[in-house]
């Protein structure tokens with residue numbers, strides 16, 4: 286897929302439709318949500334079109350390449366979900382997608398969390414629609430938790446050798462915090478209770494989907510135990526990130542007249558400390574997906 290085709294997918298207006306092309310439509314929504322997250326600016330310490338943030342091994346082009354490599358994965362996992370599978374077939378698709386991502390990015394982890402989170406949500410969308418149920422944000426999240434939550438947590442109790450060395454599990458052991466797996470197993474409470482209400486409120490008040498997405502990101506950062514902040518900055522890094530995000534929200538967030546300058550200043554503070562809230566960025570992708578999943582089927 287060329288970058289222009291990817292852009293067309295990302296900006297494509299998604300309409301309700303029938304079952305036949307549902308996996309393709311769910312997949313387009315996943316790619317669109319991830320593209321919107323990557324293209325959003327300013328974001329503290331995160332990769333944006335005009336800045337690599339706190340990263341020296343990836344930039345916006347790396348993210349676009351990664352999305353191009355993932356274009357077939359999301360429809361495939363949505364289609365797999367229609368069979369109401371156990372976790373194992375979904376994991377096989379996720380692991381193969383991770384390999385394609387790593388090949389496309391020269392070994393850089395751009396979308397590991399997204400392959401997991403959005404992959405599960407796409408599968409849940411396929412499952413619900415196949416059962417004749419209307420797609421709706423809370424129902425899709427609940428389906429991930431009810432169907433696969435237990436198996437996801439079983440993986441934590443007995444991690445593979447590769448998993449045991451992941452940054453997320455190292456941090457979970459060191460600080461006793463949750464992470465991507467707990468979030469998914471619980472049905473994405475941070476996206477449903479922090480990201481989505483913030484996004485919807487600002488969209489209703491301003492009609493501006495970019496500002497709404499920035500507000501959702503800061504709301505997630507203020508409330509989440511982001512394992513990427515812990516990995517790079519320890520407890521101090523996490524609490525620094527959460528405090529700055531809460532401070533941004535306390536003075537009005539994106540409704541303040543100087544919100545952009547404030548967000549840019551926070552970005553500089555993150556970059557100066559090499560902090561990057563990758564978990565919050567992933568859950569922003571989830572939030573943007575949930576914001577548009579209602580009525581897709």
Ligand SMILES: CC(C)(COP(=O)(O)OP(=O)(O)OC[C@H]1O[C@@H](n2cnc3c(N)ncnc32)[C@H](O[C@H]2O[C@H](COP(=O)(O)OP(=O)(O)OP(=O)(O)O)[C@@H](O)[C@H]2O)[C@@H]1O)[C@@H](O)C(=O)NCCC(=O)NCCS
Nearest residue numbers: 375379394395397398401404451452453464465512563564
């Ligand atoms: C199931 C896995 C994805 C489990 O992951 P694990 O628990 O072992 O931990 P990680 O692999 O470290 O974390 C996974 C990614 O999840 C994101 N994340 C972090 N915190 C949270 C949170 N609280 N809630 C939700 N999501 C969270 C995060 O993704 C972002 O971080 C990426 C950069 O990460 P990393 O490379 O570690 O960071 P750097 O600082 O750059 O590292 P250094 O360069 O300094 O070393 C960023 O791009 C975002 O994506 C975590 O990365 C997985 O193990 C697994 O099972 N995979 C197989 C596929 C699968 O099972 N799929 C299931 C079917 S869908």
Ligand SMILES: Nc1ncnc2[nH]cnc12
Nearest residue numbers: 323331332395563566567
């Ligand atoms: N824009 C971004 N920058 C860095 N890490 C991320 N993980 C997910 N999105 C990201």
